[in-house]
Amino acid sequence: MAKNNKQLSIFFIIICLPAFIIISPDWLKINGISPCWPVILLLPFSLKNPPWRAASAAIITGIFVDSFTISDASYIPSLFLLSLVWSQYGLHNKKIELFLNIGLMAIFGTAFVGLSIWVQKIIMYSVLRNNWFHSWSMYVVISEVIITGLVAPFFSSWLLLTYKKN
Amino acid sequence: MIKARGNIGFHLLLKSRFWVIFLFGALLFGIRWTKGAGYLDLYSILLKPILPGTAQREWIKEGENIERNIRLKLLEEDNNRLRRALALKEFNSNQRISAAVISRSSRNWWQLLEINKGAKDGVVKGQTVIGPGGLIGLVDSTTPLTSRVRLLTDPGHQVGAWIYRTKRHGILTGMGTNRPKLIFLNKNNLVKIGDAVTTSPASTLLPPNLTIGIVQYVNEKALPSPYAIVQLTASPEAIDWVQILRNNG
Known part of the structure; x- marks a missing residue:
């Protein structure tokens, strides 16, 4: 079962994540901003796995996502922290696959990732x-939070149920 | 008797060819005075149905464009020769690589384009990328088959630019929006709204005289240095094909 989960997560990180980022279909965008795919993929895995495994998945996902961006700010620190928090939450809460619960966690996660990149850019x-409060940054954070909040309840909860079944 | 003679004289005058000659002379004078305007107007009215139509006008315009292109090429060659003499960067239009945009992220945290030409086609990091309208960015990294272009609008991306009219230099800085900020190096730049922003003709990194955009807003009182907001002439959001300039690699 654990092996299946591992295979599934590797498949999503190595095949689906780059495809989502590169193709980024227009119908899945708000104001030209696509969902925060690393958050959508990492959230169910972190909820279902212990912290060390979630953290390693976060680092791998972060490295993958960073390779598709201009290498200045990184996704790794924010994803690492989020994976630990989600993993702890998943260990202590049983009914985590609730539709809105997942959506809300994805919204907060995306906002945190966005703020982390915003701060890194300002420092760099x-x-x-x-x-400090660039209209562009606000625009990206808000649009990304909205579209991720819309996509995550479908995608992440389905992924979480698949992990549970396995 | 005298009265009758007078009537006869007037009658003769009416009947004689005097008036014919007078009118002919007046006509000639009129034609000469107006330089044949009547004739020309009449000629143009008669010619109107057989004047060149839209298609012919397009042919003429095409001919004009060809002539202008030849002139432009000659001037560019001349310019390159002079630039070579001054040891400045050349702008050689023959050394361009056309590439299609395969992925676009023009509004996100990183504003970039992925294009379908890479190291295998001679694309090198730092080369200039232009689209219809002018400069859009620089090559950030390459793979054997693709390249990543960092757009001018990407936050923190800086390139040198100058205002053609006032001959003042500045640093064009991406701010995430479609309108980058041109930060001037000194005060009293005398820049006006509507001024054209281009790459510097003395630049050693970018090809010279590439159009970047138009000044939309100027703040001369800003601290620590005055700045202008520039509207880019090339829109990365709508571009499907770009050209990479090989000669600044």
Whole structure:
């Protein structure tokens, strides 16, 4: 069973994640912003696995996502922290596969990832420090949170149920 | 008697060819004075049905375009020769690689394009990428078959630019929106809304005189340095094909 879960997560991280990021279909976008796929894929895995496994999955996912971006800010720190929190939550709560519960966790997770990248960009580029609340950053965070909140309840809960069945 | 003679004289005048000659002379004078305007107008009215139509007008325009292209090529060659003499970067239009956009992320945290030409086709990191309208970004990384283009709008992305009219330099900085910020290096730039922003003709990193955008807003009082907001002439959100300039690699 654990082997099946592992295979499933490897399949999603190695095959689906790059495909989602590269293809990024227009019908799955809000204002040109696509969902935060690492959060959607990592959330069910973290909820169903112990912290060390969730954290390693977060690092692998982070490395994968970072390879599809311009290498300055990284997804790894935020995904690492989120995976630990979600894993702890998953260990102590039984009814985690609830539809809205998953959506809400994905929303907070996406907001956290967005804020982490925002802060990293501000630290890295002195030009962006003149005005901290850029309209662009707010725009990206809000759009990403909305679209992830819409996609996650379907995708992540299905993935979580599949992990449970396995 | 005298009265009768007068009547006869007037009658003769009416009947004689005097008026014919007078009118002919007046006509000639009129034609000469107006430089044949009547004739020309009449000629144009008669010619109207057989004047060149839309298709012919397009042919003429096409001919004009060909002539302009030839002139442009000659001027570019001349410019390159002079730039070579001054040891500046050349702008050689023959060394362009056309590539299709295969993936686009023009509004997200990272604003980039993935294109279908890579190291195998001679694309190198740092090369300039242009689209219809002008400069859109620089090559950030390459794989054997693809390249990643970092757009000018990407937050924190900086390239040198200058205002053609005032000949002042600045640093064009991406702010995430479609309108990057042009941060000037000194005060009193005399920049006006509507000024064209191009790459510097003396640049050693980018090809010279590439159109970047138009100044939309100027803040001369900003601290620590004045800045302008630039509207890009090329829209990365709508571009499907780009060209990579090989000669600044």
